[in-house]
Amino acid sequence: MEISQDGTVLLTPADWTGLTGAISSLISTVGDLTTANNNLRSQIMALQATIDAAAAGNPAPAPTPSYLIEDFEGTLTGLVQTDSHSSISTDVAYSGTKCLRKDLTAGANDTAQAPLRLPQDVPVGGELWMRFRIYVPAGFDWTCTPIMKLMRWAVKTAGGGQAGYISVLTTRPSNYSCHATDATKYGYLVMDDEVVNSTSRPDLYPSGQPKYFCQIGAHDGYLTPGWHTVEMYARVGDNNDGILRAWHNGMLICETTGISTVPPGGAIHKGDGGFTGHILGYWNGGVPKNQSLYFDDFALSYTTPAARDTGGNPMIGP
Secondary structure, three states: OOEEEOOEEEEOHHHHHHHHHHHHHHHHHHHHHHHHHHHHHHHHHHHHHHHHHHHOOOOOOOOOOOOEEEOOOOOOOOOEOOOOOEEEEOOOOOOOOOEEEEEEOOOOOOOOOEEEOOOOOEEOOOEEEEEEEEEEOOOOOOOOOOOEEEEEEEEEOOOOOEEEEEEEEEEOHHHHOOOOOOOOOOOEEEEEEOOOOOOOOHHHOOOOOOOOEOOOOOOOOEOOOEEEEEEEEEEOOOOOOEEEEEEEOOEEEEEEEEEOOOOOOOEEOOOOOOOOEEEEEEEOOOOOOOEEEEEEEEEEEOOOOOEEOOOOOEEOOO
16 A cells, blocks of 8 residues: 655555554554553452451461372372282272271281382471371271281481381270270270380380370270271471371370480381381281271371361361
8 A cells, every 4th residue: 555645655565564563563562561460460469368368367378288199099199008918998988989998817917017108208307297097897806915006107217227117006095004084995096106215205204104195185086986087297306306296086186296206317218118107017916806997088298288176286187
């Protein structure tokens, strides 16, 4: 297109092409600026909402951490290792249709233990939460002499050697002067850390009592017939700055602070061919009869969960 006035060419076709191109570029730039402005405005509004909520005493909720979940419905994550005494079962399930069945043989001590392999080590200063469901059939017999090691995390030294275990155990309260409504009843949950000793924490060694950490509060954590939710937590410390906690059905039942949960420079070990954590680590005194236990919905977190117990302690939750 050529534009002329009184015989004078004002705009040649080449000029027109350049002008339309410049106009198109300007329109595009305006569009980009509008988009950027809208994005910035959204960010400012979100920030203002957070400030307003905090000022009102309602801080924005913490982001939900990602959990490693093992529900036994599909391909296994590798957290729980099956063995000749394990099977994926549809007998019962907490969620979905499947769970892990563990078969126990009368008189056996450790034939039913299954490896527990974590995704990574937990070094000094780190934290670990693990929640699982357990189904106890009617007539299940928890009798042991004196403990049964239900769930265990392996602990290693700074050099990678085996240092012991952090465990949730079952026993009867009278074995260790633990309080309970029925002190002679088995299936009572306690905690243990094999690194803690009478030298580092003599106050945990009253006369005649070993280092099993009895339940606190009024709640009795017995594994009676039916489904239960058990959660264990460790803050890894090597200078009497560690913490252990356990919950039963959402209630805090064990808490021990100011302990060295691992040896100097040690860690909770993820587990490998040398040694590993266990489900059903060892039944002291032997299994009283042929019987089975069921596990479901393992949840594992290395980051602080959003849920809190009644004391404000972070937990994955029931």
